[in-house]
Amino acid sequence: MNREAFEESYQRDWDDLGGLLEQLDQRRSEIDLRRFPELYRRVCQQLALVRTRAYGRDLERRLNRLVLEGHQHFYRESSRSRASFLQLIRFFFPRAVRKEWRLFWIATALLYGTALLTHIAIVQRPALVYSVMSPQQVSSLESMYRDSYAHREERPSDSDFLMFGLYIYNNISIAFRTFAGGILFGVGSIFFLVYNGVIFGAASGHLAVQGYSENLYSFVIGHGAFELTAIVLAGVAGLRLGSSLLMPGSRPRTVALRESSKELLPIIFGLVVFLVVAAFIEAYWSSRSTEPALRFAVGAGLWGLVSLYLLRAGRR
16 A cells, blocks of 8 residues: 555544544543544554555654644543542542431431341241241351351362452342332332341341351451442432432422432442442452451451441541
8 A cells, every 4th residue: 555545544533533632632521532542543553554664754743743642632531530530439429428318327227127127037936037038048048157267168269250250240230229229219229128138137037046147247247348338328329319209399300310310420439339349358358267256357347447438538
């Protein structure tokens, strides 16, 4: 391919990238940056071809200028994204949670209150566990927590990453159902909070009857600080959606729903981070063969850290 054919083939890429760079320099808010990475990579490849085929210093300088400007904007935008994420975690997420403190305590009562009542009921009448779980599930639960984690043989380290992915999938699916249920005027979120509370209460009550409580609580206390809090926050977001549909004020319901969804974005992003952290702890710490005393100490520290973060972070 000669120079004329080369320029004719790729002139549009150069014009498009130059136009995007000009818009970025002017800091326009309506820029569509989805094509920017691909355009930037293509022009880099074309610059390499110009140098290899000796198409001329003028063309090389032109493409080199585009590549240098693209490089500056590409990594500047990446840096801004990282800064925005850190600001979200440091300020906007805990502030958004505190703003919804009433719904936070309602969701907490629905999850933990139901779990406590179910636990007490099954301790008083152990046969009730079979109204919540099948005999196979009860048997599997007993075998899972019959032995203390301090005396178990650790699973191979190469399976930790697979379990990490499995825990993320499981945690996010629970949180998503709890949040998305809010679209049913909040009823779906209430159902999933109560349902998860019943399941956890039934498990803890039955294992208390069997004498395996320490094995259960020493396992869940570490990652539970992030996982259970994230489920509560998913309930908060779902209840907030439901309340915007039930009480839209003077706005149409669709407008109220859209505005509430935007306000809830910090909570949604934050609870996803919590779920990833919970999955990491569950995969790499909770399943380790560690003495219960150390597990409880670490778990108490993590619960204190989460509480302090949500109460104090972002106040300045």
